[in-house]
Amino acid sequence: MSILHVGLPLAHPKIPVADRPTLVTRLAALQQAMRDAGYDYEIVQLDPDSGLDGFKERLRLKPCDGVLIGGGVASDSEMTYFMELIVDAVHEAAPRAKIMFHSHAVSVRTTVERWFPQPAIEG
Numbered sequence: 001m002s003i004l005h006v007g008l009p010l011a012h013p014k015i016p017v018a019d020r021p022t023l024v025t026r027l028a029a030l031q032q033a034m035r036d037a038g039y040d041y042e043i044v045q046l047d048p049d050s051g052l053d054g055f056k057e058r059l060r061l062k063p064c065d066g067v068l069i070g071g072g073v074a075s076d077s078e079m080t081y082f083m084e085l086i087v088d089a090v091h092e093a094a095p096r097a098k099i100m101f102h103s104h105a106v107s108v109r110t111t112v113e114r115w116f117p118q119p120a121i122e123g
Contacts, residue, residue, distance in 0.1 A: 001116040002040040002063070004097075005031075005108070006055075006086055007070035009045040014072065014079075030108055037109065037118055040064075048082040052089045059093035066098040066115055068108065074101040 007027070010020045027043055034041035042064075046055055059067075067090045073079045083101075090097055098115045102108055 001038075001065045003034065003042070003066045003068060003112055003116070004059075004064045005041065005043040005068045005070060005102075006073070007043060007045055008072045009047050012047065012072075014076065034109065034112070039112065039116070046086065048079070048085075052085055055086075056089045056093040059090065059097070063094050064097055066100055066112065067094070068100040068102055068111060071102045071104045075103050 008014060010023055015023065031041055031043050044055070044058070046052065067086070069083055069086055073083050073086070087099055090099055100111050100115060102111055
């Protein structure tokens with residue numbers, strides 16, 4: 001299963017400078033843990049001010065099974081319009097992809113596994 005995790009760029013003003021090193025480490029560990037669990041898991045950063053044309057093109061060129069919108073977007077009421085733009089972009093460019101929202105209430109893996117049970121690891 002191919003999952004695209006969408007989040008804000010770490011340099012975005014919404015992300016406190018002091019939190020950025022911890023986020024880098026946490027996101028790298030998350031990506032590795034999801035890959036170790038058998039998912040083709042990629043984290044991409046989208047800037048609300050840059051538009052989503054590149055994101056849509058990426059979805060067209062490399063379709064995915066699911067898009068997880070990270071908590072920095074999904075849990076922030078000020079990001080609602082940006083989240084709607086992401087949902088619309090996925091709907092347009094990858095209409096078969098499941099759309100998931102991470103709210104920090106449960107783990108990312110739990111969120112993903114609701115739609116995509118852990119795949120068999122080839123070895």
